[in-house]
Amino acid sequence: MIKRFFASGLTGLVLLSALWLFGFDKVFVGNETNHEHNLQKYIQTQRWILNNYVDEVEANVLFKDSMRGMVSNIGDSTFSIAGTPIDTTFADLRVNDIRESAVRFERAYTFINQNFPDLDMNEMTEHALRGMFTSLDPYTDYIDPQQSDRVRENFAGRFQGIGVQFDIIADSITVISAISGGPSDVLGIRSGDRIVSIDDENAVGFSQEDVLSSLRGPKGSVVRVGIVRPGSRNIMNFNITRDDIPLFTVDTSYKLDERTGYIKINRFAQTTFDEFMEAMEGLKALGMERLVIDLRNNPGGFLDQAVRITSEFFPRNTKLVSTRSRHARFSQEYRTRTNGRFQEIPLMVLINEGSASGSEILAGAIQDNDRGLIVGRRTFGKGLVQQQYELVDQSFIRVTISRYYTPSGRLIQKPFNQGREEYALEIHTRDRDASTDVANFISNLPDSLVYQTLAGRTVFGGGGIVPDHIIQADTTRSYVLGFMRQNNVGFEFVRGFLDEGYDDFRSEWGDDFDRFRADFSWSADQMDNFWDRMFEAGLVLSDTTETTFSKDDKLFINPDLVEADRWIPPAATKAELARQIWGQAEYFPVFNDLFDTTLHQAMDLWFEVEQLKALVRNLSQESPQDG
The missing domain is CATH 3.90.226.10 (2-enoyl-CoA Hydratase; Chain A, domain 1)
Known part of the structure; x- marks a missing residue:
């Protein structure tokens, strides 16, 4: 009956949350409402800041900033807030501690909920929390529940799933690489494979979030994945047991x-x-x-x-x-x-x-x-x-x-x-x-x-x-490279090459990545095919064009600029080929060889490393020895 009396409306929130704040929340078990959660979140957030922030912070500042965060997201510019619980402009308003802040927030929360019934109060609470941080540093921040799992995975260094890096290209889930040692790698799923079904349902047109929610899951669970491999039209079905997947740093x-x-x-x-x-x-x-x-x-x-x-x-x-x-x-x-x-x-x-x-x-x-x-x-x-x-x-x-x-x-x-x-x-x-x-x-x-x-x-x-x-940044700005990436021409060119000649490539190069890195180059016919794809994607050569510009998804560019950048596509697509054959780790050596001017210049600076070592050595010899 006590629970029913206090929780029947928003008026009981302050007392419930005060009891919860001091460790008595277990007395009231059962059907917690979102309203109760929202007030708890507000109190928790302010308490963590007041008790732990690097500098001294006033509850008064946090409260007023949180109110501004809510008010700015109400969306009704005609509504007058003067004299209401969400008005923080009057001079004598002073919030002295977290208790008073909680009481005033509950009043403001109730007022908004009653006067703007169409607003999502969970979102309004989040706006209040984010507003609370505006006078603090840029890294004190709120992470909503949808983001939290992804953040935890990123810093934990692992997640549970089938172990592929993928991209959505032309509505198709395309495997960029199978993570080494993961379930997909063990089953032989490889770069360029296209995932067309998941658990026997059509996966064409899936968003990134759709793919993640479908392929990730508890360790030991099984997902059925249908794959079309380059050079084949047949669907191969794999029953993949999810496992811990490391996220390499x-x-x-x-x-x-x-x-x-x-x-x-x-x-x-x-x-x-x-x-x-x-x-x-x-x-x-x-x-x-x-x-x-x-x-x-x-x-x-x-x-x-x-x-x-x-x-x-x-x-x-x-x-x-x-x-x-x-x-x-x-x-x-x-x-x-x-x-x-x-x-x-x-x-x-x-x-x-x-x-x-x-x-x-x-x-x-x-x-x-x-x-x-x-x-x-x-x-x-x-x-x-x-x-x-x-x-x-x-x-x-x-x-x-x-x-x-x-x-x-x-x-x-x-x-x-x-x-x-x-x-x-x-x-x-x-x-x-x-x-x-x-x-x-x-x-x-x-x-x-x-x-x-x-x-x-x-x-x-x-x-x-x-x-x-x-070392100066690489100031090269290639319209050709930008157009190629924007339209996935390089990726599609490499995938088409492997669709037609994967077995021939493997028979010539095998797993000899070092030889590939040193000696591989595209033939003239292959690069002609690449440029045909570029023109089909909307690259237009114009002798009368002095300034490169885009119109109707086409890029108009002077042929002289294309000629100056003609070395870039063979280099970029060679690196992409390395990624699709061997994986992400082998992409970087090829890319660095061909594009990384900072790394190239740094390799000429080892004499400065030796000079620094000599400086330290001489100073240590000059320093008095402990006796």
Whole structure:
């Protein structure tokens, strides 16, 4: 009866949630309404922020921002909010604590629900939560229940399914590659296969979400997949038992030359350290003497994974990074606990404006300790650490709990006081000339953000990692390449080639990827076929066209521009062929060979690595010895 009395309408929400807040929610079991969940979410979110945020936050600010988030999404510009529970404009309004915030939110929530019955109150609550974050940093955010599973998978490094990478091309589910060791790989499903049915239902026209919901499922469950293979019109049916599928974070590892190993890391998830160590062992077995770690466009992820990888390049007790917060429990210094296994290997790290967070931790530790050469362009500038807190409906929030600092004391975080949109777009406003960008950045820095490495080199804080050696971005803009990708011409060309000649290709090249990488080239007839596909897709050559332009899904371009870019399609389609035959890891060596100008220039900088090693060695010899 108590439950029925309090939960009969929205008026009971505050008392119910107050009891729940203090741990008495189990008294009221059974049919919780969405309204109750929504108030619980609001209280949970505000409590996590007030108790854990890196800086002191006022409940009054959080409440008013949350109200603005709700009001701005009501959608009725004619409705007057003056004097109503959703009006936060009067000067004497002051919310002092979470209890008062909950009471006022319940009043506003009830008012909106009664006056705007067509509004989805679950969505309105989410607008309130997102509004609550507007005066905080860009990384304190709300993740709705639909996103949460995907986010967990991404950082856990695995999911359960059949193990294929796919794309939707011309309404057809096309296998890009079967994930090595996964159920599909074991059954022989391969690149270029088209999935035409799932559990005996037509799968043509499926969206990305349709495919994911159909192919993913609990480990041990079975899904029946119908496949049409290149060169055949017959449907082959596979009964695939779903299993744990790793999401690899090391895109590729291979030898650049006889001495140099290369490892590309796309993010830091739970499995990244293990993947990295496996790649290192493989390269060492091939005789690697020096290493390039590619962190370009790596947005970060788990702090501990970046720290563990970095630790392998230093002796015991080397300082790598520290975190500082108003809460002692979130302030910590990270040092190496053991002697790293790769202390002596010459090292180069590639970065760019897409490198952030964990990438900047690794690069900053290498730079501040003078351990290797940092090459490329200034990084993004994310120096904040988040912790995730789950809410009542399995959504969650990320709350910034601390700032991280490199060994020299640098805060890498760039300013975010101009709002979230400006913060995200800042990398697009930088000067396209990487050297000019760095010069402009340094010229506006106060002396307090200038630091020294262990060897006395000057480094900078407050806006990402400035590389030791700057390499310009590839400014090549190919209309031909853009048109080819936009219309899937390259993919379809390669798939058509394999449809007709897969067996011939395998008989000539077998599994000899290294020979393919060095020696394969398209014939003149094959490239004529490619250009025929381009013209069919809408590429129009026009001698009278000086400015390339698009009209009616056609691209009008001067033949001279096409001639200048004629080398690009054979290179891009060779890389695509490598992906469709061998998988994603083999795509990168071919692509890098033909397109990656930054990597090519970096390979000429090993003398700078040796100079840095000599500087550190000379300084250590000059330093007084402990006696």
